[in-house]
Amino acid sequence: MELVSRMMDGSIPGGPEHPERGGWFGFRLNQDHKIEHLAELPLLAGVTRKQLKAIAKITEVREVPAGTELTRVGEPGDEFFVLVDGKARVEVSARKRVSLKPGDFFGEISLLDGGPRSATVVTETPARLMVITRRDFARLLAEAPDLNRAVMAVLCKRLRQAEQALSA
Secondary structure, eight states: OHHHHHHHHTSSTTSTTOGGGTGGGTSOOOHHHHHHHHHTOGGGTTOOHHHHHHHHHTOEEEEEOTTOEEEOTTSBOOEEEEEEESOEEEESSSSOEEEEOTTOEEOHHHHHHOOBOSSEEEESSOEEEEEEEHHHHHHHHHHOHHHHHHHHHHHHHHHHHHHHHHHO
């Protein structure tokens, strides 16, 4: 705990006030790192390298402390998140909680419909996330119809898998 406190107050380099040193996680996420993380997402399985570069350009990197509420059930959603570093938990109900680890993502449906969140997501540790806003993603889809088709195909596949799991 003392280490985090000292990083926060600036007495140890590497905290959020030293972005040139990469914040809490030791290095900055440049465009190539963003592309690497995006390429690993099943949601973007069908997209080209050029399309990944375009998505990386609209991706913001955020570092947040433990206990940060990223989404709240029932509230409108307009952001998609990829957990790069740290841990978070998804709270679907009082009894159902799911842990998230680096590489996991959430909020993808909100990119398309902006509807209410189906779960609350809270960071359990300090976390670094890549975030894409609905507005930026919609603009990108309008400019790149091939990307639209690739994302829709993956979402349809995930929907079919969810339906099969429910009926099994």
